[in-house]
Amino acid sequence: MNFSESLDKLVSLVTGDLADLRQLLVALLIGTVILVFFIYLSRWIKKIVRIRLAKRTEDSLLADFIAAGIRFIVLIFGITLVLRFLGLTGAVSGILAGAGITAFIIGFALKDIGENFLAGILLAFKRPFKIGDLVEIQGISGNVRALNLxxxxxxxxxxKDVFLPNASIIKSPLINFTIDGYLSYGFKLGLGYGCDYGKAMALITETLNRVPGVLSGQKGPLALVSEMGDSSLLIRVSYWVNTYDREHADHLVRSAAVLAVLEALEEAGYPLPGRIIELKGALPGDENQSQT
Known part of the structure; x- marks a missing residue:
C-alpha cells in the first residue's frame, strides 16, 4: 500500500466519523426539541385541565391533583418518544436487565414514590381536607396549600412551608379544624368575688357580638362559669369564627376579642383580680432585720 492509498483510507475514515458525529448531533438536537415541546405541552395541558375541572367541581385540591397527574403522563410519553427516536430504548432495557443491583436500587426507590403517588390518589378522592383548611398532622399545624403527586x-x-409525604399522612391521625368552615376559640378570665356575675357575663357576650369576625346566632359567643378560684370566679369565654372569611384573620379576631372584653369590663368597673398568694409567718430575712 503506497502513501496515496493510505492517505485516501485515512480521509475516508475521518469523513465517515464526521458524518456519524453530524448525524448524532442532529438526532440529539431533534430529541431536545421534542423533549422541550412535550415539557411546554404538558404545562399547557395541565393548565387547561385544571381550568375545566375547576368549572365542574368546587374541589380545587382534586382538580390540581388530576391536572398534575395528566401532566406527568404526558411527560413520560414525551421522554419515551425521545428515547425511541434516539434508539436508546433497547440499550436502556439491556442495562436495567443486566444490572441486578441497579435494578434493585431503582425498584426500592420507586417503591416509596409509588406509595406516595397512590396515597395522593386516595387523599384526592377521599378528601379529608381542602385547600386552605387548618390541619394538624404529626404535630405540625398549618393551612393546606397544595396536594402534589x-x-x-x-x-x-x-x-414555614412543610412538605409531608402523602403516605405518612395516610398512616397518621389527621385533625382538621376547619372541615366545615367553623372554628371555636376561647379564653378564661377571673371576676372578683362580690360583683354582679350575671351582668358581667351578659356584658362579655354583648361585647363579643360587636367584634368583627365573631359569629352570632346559634354559634354566638358564650360566657359560662368554669370554677371557683382562690381570689376570683373563673369565667370560660368561647366564640366561633368563620375560617373562610378572608377579611378577618383568625389571629386578629382572637386578639381583638380579648382586648374588647377586658376594656369593657374595666370601663364598667368590674374588678379583674390577679392571683393573690397569702403568706403567713415571717418572710426570709425578717428575723435578721429585727435583730439589727
Whole structure:
C-alpha cells in the first residue's frame, strides 16, 4: 500500500466519523426539541385541565391533583418518544436487565414514590381536607396549600412551608379544624368575688357580638362559669369564627376579642383580680432585720 492509498483510507475514515458525529448531533438536537415541546405541552395541558375541572367541581385540591397527574403522563410519553427516536430504548432495557443491583436500587426507590403517588390518589378522592383548611398532622399545624403527586404542602402558622409525604399522612391521625368552615376559640378570665356575675357575663357576650369576625346566632359567643378560684370566679369565654372569611384573620379576631372584653369590663368597673398568694409567718430575712 503506497502513501496515496493510505492517505485516501485515512480521509475516508475521518469523513465517515464526521458524518456519524453530524448525524448524532442532529438526532440529539431533534430529541431536545421534542423533549422541550412535550415539557411546554404538558404545562399547557395541565393548565387547561385544571381550568375545566375547576368549572365542574368546587374541589380545587382534586382538580390540581388530576391536572398534575395528566401532566406527568404526558411527560413520560414525551421522554419515551425521545428515547425511541434516539434508539436508546433497547440499550436502556439491556442495562436495567443486566444490572441486578441497579435494578434493585431503582425498584426500592420507586417503591416509596409509588406509595406516595397512590396515597395522593386516595387523599384526592377521599378528601379529608381542602385547600386552605387548618390541619394538624404529626404535630405540625398549618393551612393546606397544595396536594402534589408525592407530597402535601402545609403552611405553618409561623410562615414555614412543610412538605409531608402523602403516605405518612395516610398512616397518621389527621385533625382538621376547619372541615366545615367553623372554628371555636376561647379564653378564661377571673371576676372578683362580690360583683354582679350575671351582668358581667351578659356584658362579655354583648361585647363579643360587636367584634368583627365573631359569629352570632346559634354559634354566638358564650360566657359560662368554669370554677371557683382562690381570689376570683373563673369565667370560660368561647366564640366561633368563620375560617373562610378572608377579611378577618383568625389571629386578629382572637386578639381583638380579648382586648374588647377586658376594656369593657374595666370601663364598667368590674374588678379583674390577679392571683393573690397569702403568706403567713415571717418572710426570709425578717428575723435578721429585727435583730439589727
Amino acid at each position: 408525592r407530597d402535601t404542602q402545609i403552611k405553618t402558622l409561623d410562615g
